[in-house]
Amino acid sequence: xxxxxxxxxxxxxxxxxxxxxxxxxxxxxxxxxxYKQKAKKPPELMFVYSYEKLSINESVPSRFSPECPNSxxxxxHLHALQPEDSALYLCASSVRTGLNNEQFFGPxxxxxxx
Amino acid sequence: xxxxxxxxxxxxxxxxxxLTINCTSSxxxxxxxxYKQKYGEGLIxxxxLQKGGEEKSHEKITAKLDEKKQQSSxxxxxxxxxxxxxxxxxxxxxxxxxxxxxGKGTSLLVTP
Numbered sequence: 105x106x107x108x109x110x111x112x113x114x115x116x117x118x119x120x121x122x123x124x125x126x127x128x129x130x131x132x133x134x135x136x137x138x139y140k141q142k143a144k145k146p147p148e149l150m151f152v153y154s155y156e157k158l159s160i161n162e163s164v165p166s167r168f169s170p171e172c173p174n175s176x177x178x179x180x181h182l183h184a185l186q187p188e189d190s191a192l193y194l195c196a197s198s199v200r201t202g203l204n205n206e207q208f209f210g211p212x213x214x215x216x217x218x
Numbered sequence: 219x220x221x222x223x224x225x226x227x228x229x230x231x232x233x234x235x236x237l238t239i240n241c242t243s244s245x246x247x248x249x250x251x252x253y254k255q256k257y258g259e260g261l262i263x264x265x266x267l268q269k270g271g272e273e274k275s276h277e278k279i280t281a282k283l284d285e286k287k288q289q290s291s292x293x294x295x296x297x298x299x300x301x302x303x304x305x306x307x308x309x310x311x312x313x314x315x316x317x318x319x320x321g322k323g324t325s326l327l328v329t330p
Binding site: 108137146147152160192201203204208209210211212 | 251261263310320322
């Protein structure tokens with residue numbers, strides 16, 4: 105299995121809702137990432153997990169809460185989001201963090217906040 | 219932070235023509251990655267370059283990293299409609315290499 109899967113593919117939520125995005129990989133990778141991509145912009149890093157521990161939080165608002173229950177699974181819990189949080193959320197994984205480790209990306213979750 | 223400049227911003231070429239996309243860094247690159255993205259979809263890994271002067275090819279796509287490791291080019295030979303999409307260059311952020319910093323992308327359209 106050489107892919108990163110993300111669910112759901114699309115999500116529409118209100119500003120008072122609580123929802124979660126899920127990312128899974130079975131390549132034995134020990135580093136997993138969340139990126140946010142706005143329309144016509146490059147992906148921007150949100151969080152990095154290394155060996156199931158949060159390594160980097162790029163000053164992301166607390167309404168985004170990541171979780172890494174095990175080495176194959178990465179979640180992003182969403183609560184009280186704003187319309188400007190609407191974007192494509194991409195998950196990626198790599199063998200490990202560090203130089204020259206290509207990241208494999210999932211297909212993304214298209215999030216719309218009403 | 220490491221700034222990556224891509225050029226051109228967009229490109230329209232006729233099927234069968236060759237094209238080149240450039241990616242320039244303000245700092246020495248520890249690693250340079252090329253990805254392709256279809257609109258609204260995930261990124262597809264194309265190639266990674268590490269060493270100055272390195273060149274890699276896959277099918278009709280060739281990527282090079284210059285000797286100074288500050289500029290990379292992506293060349294597509296005999297373009298096809300399947301090559302259409304957004305091409306992104308990415309680089310390791312600093313020595314820790316925790317994640318990728320991306321250029322703004324080059325949008326490629328291949329016309330019949």
